[in-house]
Amino acid sequence: MDDPLEIGGDTFNSRLLIGTGGASSIEAIESALVASGAEMATVALRRISPDARGSVLDVLERHGIRLLPNTAGCFTSRDAVLTARLAREAFGTDWIKLEVIGDDKTLLPDGPELIDAAEQLIDDGFTVLAYTTDDPVLAARLESAGCAAVMPLGSPIGSGMGILNPYNLALIVERTSVPVILDAGIGTASDAALAMELGCDGVLLASSVTRAQEPAVMADAMRRAVEAGRLARRAGRIPKRLYAEPSTTFEDAPEL
């Protein structure tokens, strides 16, 4: 079924995005990326060293996966904007997954800094995909600022707690016209399926795959979960009821 994801004027056939951090080796991330079917993967900018091994850039290029730089580790608008500009210089893309962290224990986003950075980057011509909390008001502010996608968390980065507030997530989905990508907190396949069932347009995950005992197997599970959740959302689920509703009615039942 043709059901592409459109972000910032570009289309993607896969609704699963992979974060490349946390893998034990470049080979592990490569096999996971291939198994995931992802067409876009995030990378961070870090200090390079002369003894670095194979580059994640080569892996992405080899498999035709689009690179989405992020601003992971930035705690201020200033650092995030500078990191985005460095990423544009390094990778020749004006797409950025914007993260501005406000707390080093929970890695929760800092709303005011995030909006400030988003506004500056959008003014500077960037296509901004903003990592945000599950607050519908903040998501609306980011959309108004001109973000190409909002990326609410399910739960804190790397926590694997899944989607802690499905109600808020459903509100964000209902009120947002740009794509909503669930980002952070996914622990296992059912979390990814739930995100899609709630109406998210896509899922970005990293740790649940890169730190799984078998990353490529989990990546395959995530691919199927995102597809299944998307199909279920489109199919329209039955309402939940307190009591049973027989699938075969009692009409014409024999009296035995």
Added chain:
Amino acid sequence: MRVRLNGSDKELDDGTTVSAVVQRYGRGDRGIAVALNGEVVSRSDWNDVKLAEGDRVEVLGAIGGGEQETERWTTLSK
């Protein structure tokens, strides 16, 4: 002259360019960005910009895959 390169003090010849510093890493210049004292140095300026005593230089590249590498955070603002 002494500069701060990726968080370590380094002794470099006077007149060392940004381009020469990037070449030290032996990775070519693909996927590399350079910040000098908290500002982006455009690729087109790498050959012309010369470092000065006390400069803070960050030479950055894509990281993904590898626990060790993800630990290497930078501090862009001072």
